[in-house]
Amino acid sequence: MPIERIDSRIYLIRGQKVLLDSDLAELYGVETRILNRAVTRNLERFPEDFMFTLTREEIVRISQFGTSSVNLKFSKTISVFTEQGVAMLSGVLRSPQAVQVNIEIMRAFVRLRQLIASSADLSRKLRALEKKYDDQFKIVFEAIRELMSPIDEDDKAREIGFHTLAKSAPSKTKKS
Structure with a gap:
């Protein structure tokens, strides 16, 4: 099976x-x-x-x-x-x-x-490293924590891709 x-x-x-x-x-x-x-x-x-x-x-x-x-x-x-x-x-x-x-x-x-146990162990080790290397690797630890966090059901449906702000079209009137 x-x-x-x-x-x-x-x-x-x-x-x-x-x-x-x-x-x-x-x-x-x-x-x-x-x-x-x-x-x-x-x-x-x-x-x-x-x-x-x-x-x-x-x-x-x-x-x-x-x-x-x-x-x-x-x-x-x-x-x-x-x-x-x-x-x-x-x-x-x-x-x-x-x-x-x-x-x-x-x-x-x-x-x-x-x-679950290995995930908890990994979290514990990450906290220990954070205390040891505090500010030097703050961004790295935040990225790792983000990757370890459970996926929220709302995030699954979130649209992905590039988005641009709608800009008003340039005016076509000529200046004399």
């Missing part, structure tokens, strides 16, 4: 990295209703920090910016699963495909944690 296929489906919602029930169902090769039925039958295994239901606003936001293959804005309810919830799903869905997908999902979560 391609790593990108899993990585692109992990969302950050309410400060937690989660996967949508519809995306998990597709990865596991089952229908979403079957996955949700299995969860409902084993609800005691899925406390709120393992699985929660999205609000309408969260559904709309994901459907606008998400990469899910399902048209979410028409869904009535969507459950999302944290890393622990995905691990718990392995005890509920026992097909060979579900086991293999679960292993890959766990690896994707580990990669994300490593990426």
Whole structure:
């Protein structure tokens, strides 16, 4: 299973990295209703920090910016699963495909944690360098910090290219 296929489906919602029930169902090769039925039958295994239901606003936001293959804005309810919830799903869905997908999902979560940790480490080292070389490289540090900052959704849609100010056309009247 391609790593990108899993990585692109992990969302950050309410400060937690989660996967949508519809995306998990597709990865596991089952229908979403079957996955949700299995969860409902084993609800005691899925406390709120393992699985929660999205609000309408969260559904709309994901459907606008998400990469899910399902048209979410028409869904009535969507459950999302944290890393622990995905691990718990392995005890509920026992097909060979579900086991293999679960292993890959766990690896994707580990990669994300490593990426976040390395980013935090890089930020810490940059601050130490800033203190040491203060004013000498101020512009360089500002440029690096700008490159490290997360991309704002509004910035993605920003128009790029050169813009000129509209100048009034020179008058065509001749002076005598």
